[in-house]
Amino acid sequence: MGFREINSKMVEATVVPGQRLFSQRGAMLAYKGEVSFTPNTAGGQGGIMSMIGRRVANEDTPLMTVEGSGTVLFGHGGHHIQVINLSGDTLCVEADRLLAFEGTLQQGTMFLGSQGGVMGMVRGQISGQGLFTTTLKGHGAVAVMAHGGVFEIPITPQRPVHVDPQAYVAHHGDVRNKLSTALGWRDMVGRGSGEAFQLELSGSGAVYVQASEEKL
């Protein structure tokens, strides 16, 4: 299982009976074998409550369940794809960046205000995450989309990482993030550097950054 990167914009997934795969609707490019694609009304895992939760949180990206036996090629919108393998830790990512993920992962929604209260909400607004973000937890692989290439920056307790909120893609591990501002009088008169807000991530884990400041 897992995803195999064919090139920077295409991944191949092997589907075996009994193991489900979730993917964004319409992201299948081609497949071999007998594979079925079922639209997922609930938008992911869990019961009706988690579905309502996702609807409220506006993290209900249209997903479909991929089942059967064969190989499937995924890609979407010409975006670059980064495969992230999770081994027990939690990945935070925006739902519309999810291209595909394995059914072994637990999907959830996180309220950004739970991390730092009001500042967490402000941070969500600035980084385009909104008030909520999607979490994936467990063992398995995730294919995440980004505009432009993606690189991974490890976060260690001694070395916090500062990321442009618009270039932030996802992070995993035991990471606390906070918004650091460098607002000065220059920003007030419209002569700022354009880098007044930064996302500061500290703890241990990794953050994925895209080489573009464009949203998906």
Added chain:
Amino acid sequence: MSHYPGAGPTVYDPMTLPSDDNVNAYTFCVELKGSQWFLQKGKMIAYYGSMEFNGVGHGGLDRLVRTSFHSPLHASDWVVAQGSGKMLLADRAFDVNSYDLEDGNLTIRSGNLLAFQPSLALKQSIVPGFLTLIGTGKFVAASNGPVVFMEPPIRVDPQALVGWADCPSPCHHYDHGYMTGVMGGLRALTGLGGASGEEHQFEFVGAGTVLLQSTETLMAEHATGAVPPDAGVPGSGAPHTGPSQVAGAPRLPGQLGDLQRRFGL
């Protein structure tokens, strides 16, 4: 020509430009030595040498069109380049590659084909929006992301399909499995739940190669071949204004006339 990291961009001149090869992943260089190439309008970005570009309807090209252009539907999109020199082809930073056909056939999405040698014959495919090339020669095609080659049997999303070679034309495959069962019945009755977006594929069987591009975004057609709609540009459709009659003001006696403009007054 030395090229090492940090030395800045490679500078090409007419001698160092490759002949019928890629300059980089996004640009292809065609060398013309009194020969002809068909190319899609607006895909030429630069050329060295003396060349002329004529529409397919040009009288002098009658014989050429008769032998190797059989697609009246696309006639207005194609021009013939002839002369001698080197010509650079590119298409909106999409990956560009050349392919050689040897007495073969290849069908390709019409928007993805940039140029081809007249030794190939261009025909309309039975599948709408696709063109078939038959014969021996070289052609240049663009794709959003690198092209992936797959072998049948395979089912392909119609939008991700770039083309296919040597295999029979595809058929439609409809996946109605999501309509069955209790949930499927509810979905069919209420219309809730939507479609997975993957109910319809092109199915390829038999021997051959299927070409895929790694995205489903169809390449948006930008009118790169159009003449800018500015005044004084021939063929732009804008009203023609005289050389010195800026803003349409009639020239008064005693004005310096064209001299005024020449000196930038």
